[in-house]
Amino acid sequence: MRDSHFQPAPLSDPLGEVLHMLRLTGTLYCRAELTAPWGLIMPELVESMMFVIVTSGHGWVVMDGEEPLLVGQGSMILLPHGKSYRLLSNPDARAVPLFDLPVESISERYEIMRHGGGGEMTRATSGVVQFDHVAARRLVSLLPPVLRLDAWNDDGGHWLQSTLGLIAREASAMRPGGETVMTRLADVLVIQAIRTWLDEAPEANLGWLAALRDRQVGRALALIHRRPEQDWSIAELAGEAGMSRSAFSARFTELVGQPAAQYLSQWRLHLARAQLLETRESVGTVARRAGYQSEAAFGRAFKQFFGIPPGGVRKLAA
CATH class of the missing domain: 1.10.10.60 (Homeodomain-like)
Incomplete structure (x- = not known):
């Protein structure tokens, strides 16, 4: 368990317990400043989950076998199975492998990347996370190829924007315990996206x-x-x-x-x-x-x- 003081929930909420087991490890964040035209090829990462949150502008997520998906400001895209994908300023933009681009390392777990042709600006935060519990891995294996969360349209307000701001501040300040805080914030983002799918998707009521x-x-x-x-x-x-x-x-x-x-x-x-x-x-x-x-x-x-x-x-x- 992630917390030695955790008290198991009543047995009436077994699904809630599985969500509790979604403890993230190996978290890495990248803040991207992208000027059109731009395109990134994100590599396949085995047993990893990737997410992208667009904080300004827009981008297109393109995966083999899936329809191109427009991601606007305030949208979060979760790719549970670590499959390769392209993040583009438009569906026809030329893409460059991610690892071919230089980055500015702010800390061990946070970096900034600047790329593009000098046009309209898009800002996005991406992350790579892994799970270290059998229950979490089984749950993740049942998720669809792509999950979408438009949190800024929720009645709860700008919680996603605030969470991203906290991640950025913790990463740049490099204070003691910063990585732990960042991991917990990632828990919030990823688990909220999964909870939304569990609440809304018909296939979440099977098996x-x-x-x-x-x-x-x-x-x-x-x-x-x-x-x-x-x-x-x-x-x-x-x-x-x-x-x-x-x-x-x-x-x-x-x-x-x-x-x-x-x-x-x-x-x-x-x-x-x-x-x-x-x-x-x-x-x-x-x-x-x-x-x-x-x-x-x-x-x-x-x-x-x-x-x-x-x-x-x-x-x-x-």
Whole structure:
């Protein structure tokens, strides 16, 4: 969890808990000052999420397989899957690879880029973020290629503009704790865009997301997510959900797309893999935290699922 003082929410809000797990890492910001005509080719960034917020002027987001999207002042575009895209002054503008352009580094996580032909000015802030929790990654995998948020049109006022101003001030001042503040502000921007999609998109009421919203199955999922190391039986999960074993099993499989026992096993293994990559804890310790009584049983399950033994994961990442 991002905060040692975090108290779990009531089990009535499993989707809210997943949103809480959207803790960002590896955040980088770039403020772009672009004069028409201009064009940028943004590279593909594996397991990353990219966003662009236009603070003045306008630009076009062009992705393969998608209609060109006009982004006006106050609009935020979120690209959840790190796919390459072009950001252009007009759909026909010539584009230059991002990494070919010089930048002014303000701090380790903030830079300024100036580019273009000297015409009309567009200002934008872009960011690259990653998620470090299994639940967050699963949620992100369900998002569409592009999310749009026109926050300045909301009744809440200019909260997006204010948030960007805070990010810029923290980056330029480089005060102690500045990176932490910037990361939390990115949380606000990205999570608000995802919440808007969850509230409005019909596909957000399908599959795993529908299961999280379901009063009974959602409760069982929340328990699995909170205490994956517990030796849950299907009967126990059904009891917590207030259902018979057979009715629970059928409804869980219908909503989630796999049986509860299989979901629990795979959830544990994904958590274990993340811990192996992100910590230096022994394989035995990771196995116990994943709910396995023996390291050998954990190793067999891990290799069967991922095709590589637990120790091999760290070697590949090194």
